Amino acid sequence: MGLxxxxxxxxxxxxxxxxxxxxxxxxxxxxSASTSFRPTGAGTVAFKKAEGGxxxxxxxxVQQLLALxxxxxxxxxxxxGFTWLVRRTGxxxxxxxxxxxxxxxxxxxxxxxxxLLLCTVVWFTDGHQPLGLVYLYKRGAWYPFAPSGxxxxxxxxxxxxxxxxxxxxxxxxxxxRWFPVWDAPGRP
Amino acid sequence: MATTRxxxxxxxxxxxxxxxxxxxxxFVAFMxxxxxxxxxxxxxxxxxxGFLFFQFYASDRIALFAMHGREVTPEEAPELHAIVxxxxxxxxxxxxxxxxxxxxxPNAFATGRSPQRAVVCATTGIMRRLDREELEGVLAHxxxxxxHRDVMVMTFASFLGILAGMITRFTLYAGxxxxxxxxxxxxxxxxxxxxxxxxxSMVVYALSFLLTRALSRYRELAADRxxxxxxxxxxxxxxxxxxxxGDMARIPTNDLRSAEPFNAFFFAPAFAKGFSISSLFSTHPxxxxxxxxxxxxxxxLGQPGA
Numbered sequence: 001m002g003l004x005x006x007x008x009x010x011x012x013x014x015x016x017x018x019x020x021x022x023x024x025x026x027x028x029x030x031x032s033a034s035t036s037f038r039p040t041g042a043g044t045v046a047f048k049k050a051e052g053g054x055x056x057x058x059x060x061x062v063q064q065l066l067a068l069x070x071x072x073x074x075x076x077x078x079x080x081g082f083t084w085l086v087r088r089t090g091x092x093x094x095x096x097x098x099x100x101x102x103x104x105x106x107x108x109x110x111x112x113x114x115x116l117l118l119c120t121v122v123w124f125t126d127g128h129q130p131l132g133l134v135y136l137y138k139r140g141a142w143y144p145f146a147p148s149g150x151x152x153x154x155x156x157x158x159x160x161x162x163x164x165x166x167x168x169x170x171x172x173x174x175x176x177r178w179f180p181v182w183d184a185p186g187r188p
Numbered sequence: 189m190a191t192t193r194x195x196x197x198x199x200x201x202x203x204x205x206x207x208x209x210x211x212x213x214x215f216v217a218f219m220x221x222x223x224x225x226x227x228x229x230x231x232x233x234x235x236x237x238g239f240l241f242f243q244f245y246a247s248d249r250i251a252l253f254a255m256h257g258r259e260v261t262p263e264e265a266p267e268l269h270a271i272v273x274x275x276x277x278x279x280x281x282x283x284x285x286x287x288x289x290x291x292x293x294p295n296a297f298a299t300g301r302s303p304q305r306a307v308v309c310a311t312t313g314i315m316r317r318l319d320r321e322e323l324e325g326v327l328a329h330x331x332x333x334x335x336h337r338d339v340m341v342m343t344f345a346s347f348l349g350i351l352a353g354m355i356t357r358f359t360l361y362a363g364x365x366x367x368x369x370x371x372x373x374x375x376x377x378x379x380x381x382x383x384x385x386x387x388x389s390m391v392v393y394a395l396s397f398l399l400t401r402a403l404s405r406y407r408e409l410a411a412d413r414x415x416x417x418x419x420x421x422x423x424x425x426x427x428x429x430x431x432x433x434g435d436m437a438r439i440p441t442n443d444l445r446s447a448e449p450f451n452a453f454f455f456a457p458a459f460a461k462g463f464s465i466s467s468l469f470s471t472h473p474x475x476x477x478x479x480x481x482x483x484x485x486x487x488x489l490g491q492p493g494a
Contacts, residue, residue: 008201008410014280048278050420052490080274081321116420118277138280151266176283179273180262 017140027168036126042186043122125188141172236351248300257289257309298330306334325425329415352393422482
């Protein structure tokens with residue numbers, strides 16, 4: 001935010017950056033080659049519901065879109081009021097998964113609610129340790145999230161994964177922005 | 189991005205810019221007047237600026253100390269941290285430190301000299317009274333204060349008022365204690381000068397007081413607006429406002445009095461019951477005004493089609 005915006009107190013809601021989303025399939029290949037993490041085929045988009053009839057109508061639209069897809073999506077609301085649309089595909093259909101997630105993004109963004117998109121999480125696992133690659137829409141960057149029990153995360157795994165996929169994905173540089181998504185659905 | 193439903197409020201920005209311009213103009217005029225009646229304005233300005241800089245520089249520590257706020261880790265307050273985390277991710281801003289003040293006054297404040305050094309504090313009273321959605325609205329309002337750098341803007345804006353207040357007092361004491369002993373030809377002249385400086389300072393103080401308060405009210409409205417747009421739920425913020433201000437009136441007077449100097453940072457000011465103050469002097473807009481503005485945003489969000 002510029003100085004003038006600060007002076008006039010006009011912070012604008014930040015539009016989402018969807019470009020980096022499509023780097024994921026190649027990162028998954030790299031991840032499989034250099035670590036033991038494999039995609040689970042589950043991915044999810046989180047956004048905040050706005051009040052009012054316009055968003056309500058949009059919600060119905062999204063529902064219809066999802067119903068047409070033969071129930072590929074399921075929907076959950078977390079305890080913070082965010083809606084998570086979960087998509088489950090086969091482990092080797094990552095590009096389809098990303099395309100589907102992107103369809104949700106563009107529906108929201110086209111209706112003018114792009115600034116309410118929070119993040120996308122795509123899940124991986126090595127058999128016991130779950131790993132989420134989290135895409136922050138407002139930063140246009142990814143970061144790894146490896147939960148290991150109640151309110152604990154395995155930083156070693158996260159840093160290892162960051163090093164592994166650094167060439168394929170734009171990784172969030174500011175570690176303080178790697179915020180945890182404990183109750184993100186789809187977790188293996 | 190092609191479309192967005194989240195529009196800026198031009199009128200509010202214009203009023204804010206005008207207020208700041210008038211404050212700046214007043215400052216220049218004040219300095220010119222001081223130089224014209226040849227006081228050592230530089231000395232006073234330096235002292236005033238020093239005070240103010242300290243206040244600005246240590247604003248996070250001063251406010252936390254005064255409100256008995258305690259910084260909490262994500263383990264201690266997972267819910268509060270999670271709300272702030274999500275709001276910061278939505279707003280694309282660095283996460284401030286999170287603190288809790290153990291007080292039953294329902295309130296929240298944000299302070300700190302820069303977004304990187306900011307701290308957001310909620311009282312246990314506000315967390316007990318509000319549901320999660322309302323608390324989220326309040327925190328979004330406070331985060332907007334951080335994003336708008338309100339501590340810095342208000343510190344600079346109040347500089348002139350503090351300076352004028354100091355000069356008024358300084359000349360008053362100087363006139364009372366300094367002039368008594370010596371009786372020479374200059375005495376009459378000096379007394380006249382002291383009087384002139386005092387008069388100018390008092391006028392400047394009064395004007396800058398009004399302008400600063402107006403600016404503060406505009407910035408509250410701007411933070412309300414930005415916070416409501418960030419969460420997409422203006423009505424939740426409105427509901428939080430009614431709850432908090434309604435509860436305020438029932439709080440014992442002792443607590444409130446000790447809290448009043450910090451009103452400028454607060455979500456809703458903690459004025460004692462029966463303390464009637466004209467809207468011109470208040471740091472926060474009236475509840476009705478704030479609710480009306482939030483209602484306007486709710487209507488904008490509800491319009492079909494983008």
